[in-house]
Amino acid sequence: MTPSHSSTTVTVRTFTQRFSSTRRGARLARLLAAQQLADWGVPYGSGMHDSLTLVVGELAANAVIHGRVPGRDFELRLAHHGALVRVEVSETHPALPERVALTPEGEGGRGLNLVAALAERWGVRGRVGPGKTVWAECALSPRGREGEIARM
Numbered sequence: 430m431t432p433s434h435s436s437t438t439v440t441v442r443t444f445t446q447r448f449s450s451t452r453r454g455a456r457l458a459r460l461l462a463a464q465q466l467a468d469w470g471v472p473y474g475s476g477m478h479d480s481l482t483l484v485v486g487e488l489a490a491n492a493v494i495h496g497r498v499p500g501r502d503f504e505l506r507l508a509h510h511g512a513l514v515r516v517e518v519s520e521t522h523p524a525l526p527e528r529v530a531l532t533p534e535g536e537g538g539r540g541l542n543l544v545a546a547l548a549e550r551w552g553v554r555g556r557v558g559p560g561k562t563v564w565a566e567c568a569l570s571p572r573g574r575e576g577e578i579a580r581m
Contacts, residue, residue: 442509450497455489487540488518496522521560
């Protein structure tokens, strides 16, 4: 007797694009991610859309401000898998990002703290070739009010 296996099909949608390591490239990455999220059914103006767009914007900004290597682009990859969106930003700079303690006088260092607050989890991994990929995973299921990103 052969065991029966039930399988569940899960659709994974992806978006991948390379951008110039400039402030304009980071802005374009954020705008195209916003459009892609809307195309995937995460409506403009919802808390989920705004949070995901902010995560993309922060990771892209970090790539061009702190991870820029002249002549090298950065890559944005979005993957929509069920109730989760994974944001990955890859660049060629070898230095690892660090969260810094926030102070009222500080003018920077809020980017990764925002990502950590909005994402279920985030981290850094190596990649083929030079550099690293900084990633964040955000849940699409509402927490309290409709449109807010849920936290586990």
